[in-house]
Amino acid sequence: MKCYTTNKDGVFICTEKTLEKDERIEMNLIKAYPEVRYQEVLGMGGALTEAAAYTYSRMSDEKKKELIGLYFGEKGNRYNFCRTHVQSCDFALGNYAYVEDQDDSELKTFSIERDKQYIIPFIHEAQKKEKDLCFLASPWSPPAFMKTNGDMNHGGKLKKEYYGMWAKMVARYVSEYEKEGIKISRLTVQNEPNATQTWDSCLFTGSEEQEYVCNYLRAALDQEGHNDVKINVWDHNKERVLDRALESLSTEEAEKKIDGIAFHWYTGDHFEALAEVRNRFPEKELIFTEGCVEYSRFASDNQVAHAEMYAHDILGNFNAGMNAYLDWNIYLDELGGPNHVKNYCDAPVMCDTKNDTIDVKLSYYYIGHFSRFIKRGAKRMLVSRFTSKVEACGFVNPDGEKIMILLNCTDDTQAFTFCESGMKCDMEIPAHSIQTLCW
Numbered sequence: 270m271k272c273y274t275t276n277k278d279g280v281f282i283c284t285e286k287t288l289e290k291d292e293r294i295e296m297n298l299i300k301a302y303p304e305v306r307y308q309e310v311l312g313m314g315g316a317l318t319e320a321a322a323y324t325y326s327r328m329s330d331e332k333k334k335e336l337i338g339l340y341f342g343e344k345g346n347r348y349n350f351c352r353t354h355v356q357s358c359d360f361a362l363g364n365y366a367y368v369e370d371q372d373d374s375e376l377k378t379f380s381i382e383r384d385k386q387y388i389i390p391f392i393h394e395a396q397k398k399e400k401d402l403c404f405l406a407s408p409w410s411p412p413a414f415m416k417t418n419g420d421m422n423h424g425g426k427l428k429k430e431y432y433g434m435w436a437k438m439v440a441r442y443v444s445e446y447e448k449e450g451i452k453i454s455r456l457t458v459q460n461e462p463n464a465t466q467t468w469d470s471c472l473f474t475g476s477e478e479q480e481y482v483c484n485y486l487r488a489a490l491d492q493e494g495h496n497d498v499k500i501n502v503w504d505h506n507k508e509r510v511l512d513r514a515l516e517s518l519s520t521e522e523a524e525k526k527i528d529g530i531a532f533h534w535y536t537g538d539h540f541e542a543l544a545e546v547r548n549r550f551p552e553k554e555l556i557f558t559e560g561c562v563e564y565s566r567f568a569s570d571n572q573v574a575h576a577e578m579y580a581h582d583i584l585g586n587f588n589a590g591m592n593a594y595l596d597w598n599i600y601l602d603e604l605g606g607p608n609h610v611k612n613y614c615d616a617p618v619m620c621d622t623k624n625d626t627i628d629v630k631l632s633y634y635y636i637g638h639f640s641r642f643i644k645r646g647a648k649r650m651l652v653s654r655f656t657s658k659v660e661a662c663g664f665v666n667p668d669g670e671k672i673m674i675l676l677n678c679t680d681d682t683q684a685f686t687f688c689e690s691g692m693k694c695d696m697e698i699p700a701h702s703i704q705t706l707c708w
Contacts, residue, residue: 270687270694270708273638276701277573280634288692288708298655301673301689303665305651308547308590310664311554312350312403313640315340315596315617319384320360322391324602327622333394335627339618340599341398346637349399349645352558352595353388355408355442357421358460359468360598363609364421366412367438374434381445389449396450401645405455405558405595406442407504407531409469411435416471422610424465426472427481436485440493454497456490457504457531457558458482464505468610475516478502479523487526499528504558507532507539514546518553529554529592535563540585547590554592557582561597562615562632564605573701575615576635580660580676580703583639587649587662596636638705642672659683659698673706 270286325336340348357365365383368376381389396402410421415435418425427435443453458481462473473481482500490498503513510532518524530546530553547555560582562575583594596617603621605613617633620626646667654661663673677683677698687694687706698704 270706272696273705273707274699275631275634275638275703276699277631281637286687286694286696286706288689288694291688291691291693294686294688294693296655297685298653298688299659299661299673299675299685300653301663301671301687302651302653303663303671303689306648306665307651308555308592308649310643310645310647310649311556311593312645313594313636313643314348314351315599316352316354316360316559317388317392317395318354318358318360318598319362319388320602320607321598321600321616322387323362323607324600324620324622325391326387327602328620329625332620332625332627336600336618336620337394337398339629339633341395341402345398346633346640347399348395348599348640349401350403350405350593350595351395352405352407353392354460355406355439355456356410356412357469357609358409359466359608359610359612360606361469361609362607364413364469366421367442368412369414371412371414376437376441379438379441379445381442385449389446389451392451403455404451404453405457405501405531405556406446406453407457407460407558408439408471409460410471411438421469422467424470424472432481432485433489436481436489439486440489440495443490443495443498444493455499455501455528455556456486457501458486459504460559461505461533462503463509468608468612475502475513476519479517479520479527483520483522483526499554500526501529501531501554501556502527504531505533506536507534507543508536510539511542511545511549514550514553518550527553529556531556531558533558534560534582538582538585540589543586543589543591555590556593556595557586557591558595559597564613564615567615572631576631576703577676577678577701579632580635580638580674581678583636584660584662584674584676594639635703638674638703642674642705642707644668647672655685656683659685671708675704675706677702
């Protein structure tokens with residue numbers, strides 16, 4: 270068995286462990302049950318925003334190659350599932366829409382030329398390293414003329430008379446990206462539909478999301494030949510994930526046309542609510558679509574705490590039934606942007622575009638303890654722990670390889686005995702460390 274350990278003193282330090290026969294020991298056990306399996310993993314990755322793409326574009330050719338290699342391909346974090354945005358988001362260089370003419374109901378002026386400047390070339394570079402890269406896309410706001418406040422920013426709602434036109438625009442976006450060799454396999458209805466933000470935002474209730482999907486978006490996608498594109502609702506924080514799932518999936522038609530629930534982390538764990546969504550809707554996808562270290566809430570650069578925040582959330586979400594994990598911006602510049610309303614934040618890889626240097630944060634390696642080892646199609650397995658001082662989850666990969674990820678956020682080394690199928694190994698996980706076991 271291989272054991273990979275990362276902490277502030279070293280990353281992916283590999284040691285070999287020998288499994289011995291289990292002599293009926295009872296104490297300090299962390300047990301794997303690979304025969305007990307749960308949800309399938311769709312993939313892991315992050316967001317390819319205009320901000321990330323623009324930051325990438327400002328680096329030297331040598332650094333660009335390094336940046337792509339950090340996330341994509343066998344030597345990096347092996348991202349295989351990423352998010353991008355429909356029209357602008359806060360991590361864009363400014364507000365923009367694919368149609369600006371309110372009378373253009375036939376979408377004759379529809380254009381993704383803005384995306385061709387930075388986002389699409391950036392995605393193409395990632396695809397060179399990861400041929401099977403999947404994409405989920407989220408709108409932050411419809412065009413200003415479609416909204417009750419006449420503004421892409423500051424919330425507002427999509428006017429009912431524009432539900433059909435907006436759905437056709439989103440379907441057209443999928444078609445145009447497909448022409449560029451980018452297959453959008455999943456959409457969310459709206460990023461953070463419960464928040465009025467100073468940046469691109471739009472409010473939807475759960476019943477409005479249901480109406481929009483059932484009466485407009487699903488039909489628009491099907492008419493464009495995108496019957497296989499899956500639709501997710503909510504795309505906001507976990508404290509309301511159960512409430513919104515129950516509201517949006519309250520009819521038989523909605524159950525058929527809504528494929529999953531997307532969620533963020535900004536209001537805390539709420540793993541119990543997520544687990545109940547999995548329990549109530551076992552066939553639906555649960556996709557984590559956004560989380561980051563916000564400068565507005567986390568002023569200090571405590572890399573250990575930030576890395577542990579990521580790993581704790583990923584572990585808890587997987588154990589609650591999550592199918593895929595998508596981090597926010599994969600790169601940002603020296604300010605934590607660009608962001609057109611200065612809503613700056615951290616990213617696992619930060620770029621100093623003035624000095625052409627790269628800062629790889631500890632959180633990047635903690636995420637890698639999952640993304641480098643859990644393969645698409647893996648099934649989560651049962652893991653039973655003797656203590657809450659060590660967090661854990663486990664997976665069986667499609668090729669039969671077994672994976673367990675362990676996290677120790679305490680100030681002390683934690684000793685334990687790993688057990689599986691009548692075999693054991695006495696082990697330790699150092700203070701403030703993450704480990705991945707492979708056997």
